[in-house]
Amino acid sequence: MTSDGSPFDPLIAKLRRLAPIDDADEAALLALPHRVGRARARDYLVREGSRPQECCALLEGYAARSKLGFNGGRQIVSFHIPGDLLDIQHLFLERADHNVQVISEATLLWVSMPALRALATERPAIGTALWRDALIDASIFREWILNVGRRDAKSRIAHMLCEFIVRRSAAGLGTPEHTRLPFTQEEIGDATGLTSVHVNRMLRELAEAGLIARNGRALEIVDWDGFRRAAGFDAAYLHAAA
Amino acid sequence: MTSDGSPFDPLIAKLRRLAPIDDADEAALLALPHRVGRARARDYLVREGSRPQECCALLEGYAARSKLGFNGGRQIVSFHIPGDLLDIQHLFLERADHNVQVISEATLLWVSMPALRALATERPAIGTALWRDALIDASIFREWILNVGRRDAKSRIAHMLCEFIVRRSAAGLGTPEHTRLPFTQEEIGDATGLTSVHVNRMLRELAEAGLIARNGRALEIVDWDGFRRAAGFDAAYLHAAA
DNA sequence: CGGTTCTTTGACGAGATTCAATGCCGGTGG
DNA sequence: CCACCGGCATTGAATCTCGTCAAAGAACCG
Numbered sequence: 001m002t003s004d005g006s007p008f009d010p011l012i013a014k015l016r017r018l019a020p021i022d023d024a025d026e027a028a029l030l031a032l033p034h035r036v037g038r039a040r041a042r043d044y045l046v047r048e049g050s051r052p053q054e055c056c057a058l059l060e061g062y063a064a065r066s067k068l069g070f071n072g073g074r075q076i077v078s079f080h081i082p083g084d085l086l087d088i089q090h091l092f093l094e095r096a097d098h099n100v101q102v103i104s105e106a107t108l109l110w111v112s113m114p115a116l117r118a119l120a121t122e123r124p125a126i127g128t129a130l131w132r133d134a135l136i137d138a139s140i141f142r143e144w145i146l147n148v149g150r151r152d153a154k155s156r157i158a159h160m161l162c163e164f165i166v167r168r169s170a171a172g173l174g175t176p177e178h179t180r181l182p183f184t185q186e187e188i189g190d191a192t193g194l195t196s197v198h199v200n201r202m203l204r205e206l207a208e209a210g211l212i213a214r215n216g217r218a219l220e221i222v223d224w225d226g227f228r229r230a231a232g233f234d235a236a237y238l239h240a241a242a
Numbered sequence: 243m244t245s246d247g248s249p250f251d252p253l254i255a256k257l258r259r260l261a262p263i264d265d266a267d268e269a270a271l272l273a274l275p276h277r278v279g280r281a282r283a284r285d286y287l288v289r290e291g292s293r294p295q296e297c298c299a300l301l302e303g304y305a306a307r308s309k310l311g312f313n314g315g316r317q318i319v320s321f322h323i324p325g326d327l328l329d330i331q332h333l334f335l336e337r338a339d340h341n342v343q344v345i346s347e348a349t350l351l352w353v354s355m356p357a358l359r360a361l362a363t364e365r366p367a368i369g370t371a372l373w374r375d376a377l378i379d380a381s382i383f384r385e386w387i388l389n390v391g392r393r394d395a396k397s398r399i400a401h402m403l404c405e406f407i408v409r410r411s412a413a414g415l416g417t418p419e420h421t422r423l424p425f426t427q428e429e430i431g432d433a434t435g436l437t438s439v440h441v442n443r444m445l446r447e448l449a450e451a452g453l454i455a456r457n458g459r460a461l462e463i464v465d466w467d468g469f470r471r472a473a474g475f476d477a478a479y480l481h482a483a484a
Numbered sequence: 485c486g487g488t489t490c491t492t493t494g495a496c497g498a499g500a501t502t503c504a505a506t507g508c509c510g511g512t513g514g
Numbered sequence: 515c516c517a518c519c520g521g522c523a524t525t526g527a528a529t530c531t532c533g534t535c536a537a538a539g540a541a542c543c544g
Binding site: 184185186196197200201204216217 | 489490491492493
């Protein structure tokens, strides 16, 4: 079965990377109650404390999960690329414990949460794909704890960018060398537990070291191996599929 | 069905808090191929890079998940109490992406990983319980990213201790007020991204503020409400079941 | 173009690390 | 029963990374 032009394409491509999805599985996915929507930068897709009834997949654009600290500071806990399920983290939980926000213009696929939950138990391959997706997300969260807790500012930023670039190219959305990043420096700071001011300083140092090049808001990796080394980046925690 | 004295008791009690486990589910759990083992402080239960064949549940004692940074620093990413499944994070993944270590004398239940995986798909209630457990673990990881990324040293330590105490009393293993903590200050530092020296200073300040009292290695919460407030602790992310 | 958002830079201060030394406690063996 | 020893806790002083505050410049958007 082919599904040319279906809004499910990026999602199905991702699930196929996680488990052997057959034609019947794909048909079941395509039959899910769903709708397609658009969102602009900063729109919320999930709000902390809400009770999500739909599960959201990203078709185009980028998104971030975040939590708010007591003093108003925002901590981003993960970034997401097209094909990612943004709300599988609440598939079996009542209330959202964090926010999901779009960080650029985005297209979204909204799927009924109960229907997806039913599919997860009725179709083993889909269940396995969702399990693996959730567990890989958790692995990424663990790596971020290490990143924020034990790396210095420069390698912390480099590591976060490495991950993003590797995941994006694993999804067939670009190469490591030529990358137009969708982040503001503030967002990089919110993801790494740094201030945007310090992010700026570290990016300058990374550029001065010849690892990256910047013009305007775009960023290019000049020396990918050196950059990975500066980040201390080892992709094992992505389990070759994120 | 009762199961007095079975090594599965702590695990089943935990799963019952997560989903409606019936007698047939319990019988299926009890029929899993398993063995009971002991471990001493610092023993590894799971090693990063290995291919776990058994899933390990904690029956007595305490354990921690950890990852190593490039410079040799250890980052603890979660603590675990009796009843916790220590390796559900690798139930659907090939290679372990982190270590699990015992931090005190412990008793363990080892269960066949493929058999547990089969149960997760064949028995919906068990599947749901495992899903919820894994998703709550992930929620805790996200909270730790926020903790390490956005809180200052004192509230960071207090938050980590709050979580541990709340989870322990939710499992019926003690009250918030009287708590003998199993951590060294070094372990608290490894969990919070701080040095043991600084942990020591912050604990002294928390004691001087009248929130906790220490004698020797034991620690007692004097003012639970004040302590929670100092931590900025809100248990919502535990989803009332961890 | 005019306003807004994002980036860049400098000076200063605060919080946490590092290094180093001492003290305490529990366990072990003579 | 006591002396020793190893692991942890405690403390101080010097240092450094990163945050804060503030201001100006560049890029983007309608």
